[in-house]
Amino acid sequence: MRLGSYTFDTPLVLAPMAGVSDRVFRALCRRHGASYAPSEMTSANAELRATSQTCRRLNMDGEDSPRIVQIAGAIPAEMAAAAQAAVAAGAEFIDINMGCPSKRVCQQLAGSALLRDEPLVRRILEAVVGAVSVPVTLKTRTGWSRSERNAVRVARLAEDLGIAALVLHGRTRECAYQGDAEYDTIAQVKAAVSIPVIANGDITSPQKARAVLAYTGADGLMVGRAAQGDPWLFQRIRVYLETGKMLPPPSPTEVLSTARAQVGALHGLYGPGLGAKFARKHVGWYARWLPQGLAVRAAFNAIEQAGAQLAFLDNLWTQQHREAA
Ligand SMILES: Cc1cc2nc3c(=O)[nH]c(=O)nc-3n(C[C@H](O)[C@H](O)[C@H](O)COP(=O)(O)O)c2cc1C
Structure with missing residues (x-):
């Protein structure tokens, strides 16, 4: 086209x-x-x-x-x-x-x-x-x-x-x-x-x-x-x-590193307050790919501060990475 x-x-x-x-x-x-x-x-x-x-x-x-x-x-x-x-x-x-x-x-x-x-x-x-x-x-x-x-x-x-x-x-x-x-x-x-x-x-x-x-x-x-x-x-x-081939779904570590990068960029685009609000929406959607996704979403939604959002995703990534190794 x-x-x-x-x-x-x-x-x-x-x-x-x-x-x-x-x-x-x-x-x-x-x-x-x-x-x-x-x-x-x-x-x-x-x-x-x-x-x-x-x-x-x-x-x-x-x-x-x-x-x-x-x-x-x-x-x-x-x-x-x-x-x-x-x-x-x-x-x-x-x-x-x-x-x-x-x-x-x-x-x-x-x-x-x-x-x-x-x-x-x-x-x-x-x-x-x-x-x-x-x-x-x-x-x-x-x-x-x-x-x-x-x-x-x-x-x-x-x-x-x-x-x-x-x-x-x-x-x-x-x-x-x-x-x-x-x-x-x-x-x-x-x-x-x-x-x-x-x-x-x-x-x-x-x-x-x-x-x-x-x-x-x-x-x-x-x-x-x-x-x-x-x-x-x-x-x-x-x-x-x-x-005609189906790619596998993204792994939890891939999802988390993508979410981490996106959340950091959202804080930059909107500022930490509004950025954290938009981040909650996107992480809520990513949670479907994660083990205990509902609990992850609830825990992330309870976080107010932009920096704490990033730390949460970093910790989760480390945990998932360890489990996958
Ligand atoms: C949250 C949300 C915001 C939307 N905002 C716009 C918009 O700004 N401009 C527009 O043309 N359509 C907008 N749409 C409509 C989408 O572009 C699309 O036409 C619609 O969601 C149907 O496609 P889908 O079934 O793949 O979601 C919006 C849809 C959603 C769900």
């Missing part, structure tokens, strides 16, 4: 996840086989753009190419300005969020709420594509509601307006995250447009990855929640797609 000057062989993309796919997690997933990883959504709203959260999300220092910033909003001129600001901050692609079902985002008629207003979709896509010289991608859902699955129309519109690639989550806005993702609409969209289509939703294993690629004909896959606590999934999927 070609995207701007980049060529990807069946891209496996880390999904943008606000509060999860920060610069640290993106780098980790890319080291383990993710082809690229858009930023968490950044608000196009001019006031929100000045907040520390948006500034942090726009900071791509040290990030490998291609650097992709996702923007969310509903006002074409604001979206255009946000895209330009992201390019000025180093973005090599812009991704437009028309997929988020969150009430906070949808009440401002952004995210997947936009799908109900196709003329506005057109104005936003025109404004953003016209505002920047880098490729613009679109991430969206299959429609507003189960009875209004307009993804094929939106995809054709996007292709006509110069969108470089589409990511399609196999749920409607009404579905939020309930039920299983459906892939029929993704297959219909893939058949209807000639720009690359990336399938998203419930890709939880190498076998599911292969089945969704085969069923939809999609050019690549985007993985979100299944990568939480499992950055190794990208490599497992890649090897399975290429060879």
